[in-house]
Amino acid sequence: MTRTPIASALAAGLLATLASLPGHAVEACTDFHGHANATWLANHVLPEGVDAVTALGELESRVRGQQVALLNSAMQSPENEVQKLLGDFWASGLSEAQVERDGAQPLGPLLERINAIRRARDIPPTIAALHQVGIPVVFNFGADVDLRDLQRHIGYFTQGGLGLPDPAFYTRDDAATAALMERYREYVRQVLVLTGTPERRAAAEADQVIDLERRIAAASRPLSLLRNPEASYALVQVDGLAGSYPHLQLDQFLQAQGVDSTVVSLANPALFAALDGMVDDLKPAQWRAYLRWRVGDAMAPYLSKAWRDIHFDFHGRVLAGRQAPPSREQQVLDAINLAAGPMLGREYANRYVQPATRERAEQIAGQVREALGRALQRDTRLGPEAKAEAAAKLARLSIEIGTPPRDLDYTVQPMGRGSFGGNMLIASTWHHREQMRRIGEANAHRRWNVLPQQASLAYDIAHNRLVVTAAALQSPILDATGSLAAGYGSFGALVGHELSHGFDIHGRMVDAAGELREWWNPAEVQAWRTLAGQVATQYSRHDWPGLDGRKVDGSLSASENVADLAGVQLAWEAMQASASGSEGDARREFFTAWAGLWPQQLSTAEATRRAATSPHAPGKWRTNVPLMNLAAFGEAFGCKASDPMRLPPADQLQVWPQP
Known part of the structure; x- marks a missing residue:
């Protein structure tokens, strides 16, 4: 009220x-x-099917409405370049007909890059390129505070690269986990088909993907051990990475992310040694299947209905227990907050404070x-x-x-209103670039x-x-x-x-x-x-x-x-x-x-x-x-x-x- x-x-x-x-x-x-x-x-009797109504929850709903109003205004009559970017992003997502016409086209350049892998040495540059557009594969890399020097951010190499939220799913053998893995295998197969894998090969490629992920999971640490930040902290010299992990090319990975630092944190060397061996040991075809799958899974919420439906069926219904996806408006708002949140935040504060x-x-x-x-x-x-x-x-x-107190660099490739998935990649690339810029001396307080x-x-x-x-x-x-x-x-x-x-x-x-x-x-x-x-x-x-x-x-x-x-x-x-x-x-x-x-x-x-x-x-x-x-x-x-x-x-x- x-x-x-x-x-x-x-x-x-x-x-x-x-x-x-x-x-x-x-x-x-x-x-x-x-x-x-x-x-x-x-005045707030709990509606049927709703678990909680709170005063602060009402504030969150009001804030969402304010963001929608701002984006509608930016779509119709932007007042500056950032609003132009946001308005185009918003319009491209709300036009479901355009999203359907766009199909899987936003993935085209990424899939071409992946399908061009022929040798082991082609794999690390492709991994680095996917990280650059905000799609972390094989492992995670991000900026966070240095636990021994709180005035700076450093880069953290940590475990990741899995389609399931817990490495234990890949190693447990109980009936419930086995049933989940079958649902997961089918979802992987469906995504691979949408990325261009012929139906006759899709099941075999899904098995290859899960085999590769199982290898990553086997070398990963239990989530319970990672609740302590110290478990993910161990400084190593960047100039030693090439010798320690010659196939992963982590030194060149850092250069591709725009990171110029003498140290990074790498707290699980056994995992990265295993990944280094996998680059050399596994056939390029298996890596191509895995990387296509990871790109498809990451981008599915921003593509046409066929992609969104299978993504929600697994991530929404199976993993999260949700009965129905959020409204289209909410999906687009969530995407903008994920990829271009600081842009929206700047304009939100200017409008409402x-x-x-x-x-x-x-x-x-x-x-x-x-x-x-x-x-x-x-x-x-x-x-x-x-x-x-x-x-x-x-x-x-x-x-x-x-x-x-410190603003960001909003120099971004123009978005336009033709491709929501393409805009998501543009915004994610910008977001990743700005995250990488957090790494450096006396820089921890900037965001x-x-x-x-x-x-x-x-x-x-x-x-x-x-x-x-x-x-x-x-x-x-x-x-x-x-x-x-x-x-x-x-x-x-x-x-x-x-x-x-x-x-x-x-x-x-x-x-x-x-x-x-x-x-x-x-x-x-x-x-x-x-x-x-x-x-x-x-x-x-x-x-x-x-x-x-x-x-x-x-x-x-x-x-x-x-x-x-x-x-x-x-x-x-x-x-x-x-x-x-x-x-x-x-x-x-x-x-x-x-x-x-x-x-x-x-x-x-x-x-x-x-x-x-x-x-x-x-x-x-x-x-x-x-x-x-x-x-x-x-x-x-x-x-x-x-x-x-x-x-x-x-x-x-x-x-x-x-x-």
């Missing part, structure tokens, strides 16, 4: 008036989440940061050395709002790992910065038409939540200089763990809404729960230190805005899944528990000492000692 600014103001005033009346004070002091979100919950909104965000975030500085210095759990390090780290912390059109606030631990995207600068996170007090309660509390991660059990692992070093002593670590244990116990007393007999797993969500408590407390202190928090209405608006972030309706299945796996508490307790621990909430709503929303002072948990 969309409200006008006047209607929003009237509704906020009505809520404040109702909250001040005795009958409604009891309701607010019993379950503030249900009280503050009563209208939302009444007003200077006044950015200024309000900067004001609130800056004041929450100041409140954190004061809180750290009075924190009795930290000793003098840790406080000094915390102060230095906070002084270096940057807050980046809207878009990354975000999230797009401006994705609603997100996140603390980037590697670079000690808070990232606030353009899409996050709207209701319910930051309502530019609402009161400043409400902005502290929603946006400010989320800022405090994220900033606290720089100074918690995880943030202690990166110091002020950006080096991986533990700067807490054992007593300080134990003090934090004691607090986290107390928070876990407190949350675990509460029932999971909608799940009879099941309690919140406070241990599973302890880290995020501590951050919620910390964020609300910091935002409250920041508001009190400003000129915005002295009036009763402002105080109630603060708490109502916090509650407005978390309304949700979940199916039983979704609630059960989240109860077992989510690092966050359910919305009811994300709202209520931080407020139960803040005496100012009970004072603002006139709660009695016996009310559920007002914990006894001895039971109130404070992440930061009160000023």
Whole structure:
């Protein structure tokens, strides 16, 4: 439901008036989440077949609509060269008739390159060429932060090249896996036929593809071992690659990607030795089949219906359990975000972020940061050395709002409206080029790992910065038409939540200089763990809404729960230190805005899944528990000492000692 600014103001005033009346004070002091979100919950009955409806999910839907509106405008009357590119990309994807006429033509040059392989030495240049257009084959190569020098990005050679998401699929022999592999073999066969393989040879070539992938999988590491970033980190000298892997030609691969670096990470030399041997040992015909298959599978979502149908049947239905593909509009939007996301993000921010909104965000975030500085210095759990390090780290912390501070090079081959698949390759080539440019000294901070059109606030631990995207600068996170007090309660509390991660059990692992070093002593670590244990116990007393007999797993969500408590407390202190928090209405608006972030309706299945796996508490307790621990909430709503929303002072948990 969309409200006008006047209607929003009237509704906020009505809520404040109702909250001040005795009958409604009891309701607010019993379950503030249900009280503050009563209208939302009444208006959002869970539709049949939908697992979750949330306030933040509604924001995501609104953001998608904004992107569609921007692309429609760019298609009809572009205002600059980037919009011209986006408008043509969008138009080419929406024209399904044109996509059908285009058929598999976008693959023509790639398939010609692959079919020209005659000898082993032809294989590595083809692998490099496919990586250049954003189709990683045989292995993965990408830019990421150097774990020993967080100020730079390096290139990482890692395992990949498989059509199935887990190497274990290729080695397990249980009945379910065998059935999946038969479905997979048929899908490979279908793709090969569409790439030009005669029907009479397609089954044999599909077997060759799976044999090659099985060899890659056998040399790959289990996914469970790769959850630790250290497992993918091992620096090697680039000038030694040619001697170690003479058939793969990895040194020439780097040159083709435009990477000029003396070191890269290659943490599984056994895998790359096996790949090097495969280049020399396997016949070129088998490599041609594999590479055609990988290109066809990667590009199938962007080609004609025959390609899209078989791709969804396997990836959508078999692997993901989806019943139907998304709408054509959503498919094209997803493709643009994947290949040209930064282009769309730049234009999205220019269109939807007003200077006044950015200024309000900067004001609130800056004041929450100041409140954190004061809180750290009075924190009795930290000793003098840790406080000094915390102060230095906070002084270096940057807050980046809207878009990354450094823009990209938007020099791109013109797209036109004739070929959606061709445009996808043009955009993917550009995206890969810009990713490769991240590799280099003092270069790690140049881009975000999230797009401006994705609603997100996140603390980037590697670079000690808070990232606030353009899409996050709207209701319910930051309502530019609402009161400043409400902005502290929603946006400010989320800022405090994220900033606290720089100074918690995880943030202690990166110091002020950006080096991986533990700067807490054992007593300080134990003090934090004691607090986290107390928070876990407190949350675990509460029932999971909608799940009879099941309690919140406070241990599973302890880290995020501590951050919620910390964020609300910091935002409250920041508001009190400003000129915005002295009036009763402002105080109630603060708490109502916090509650407005978390309304949700979940199916039983979704609630059960989240109860077992989510690092966050359910919305009811994300709202209520931080407020139960803040005496100012009970004072603002006139709660009695016996009310559920007002914990006894001895039971109130404070992440930061009160000023």
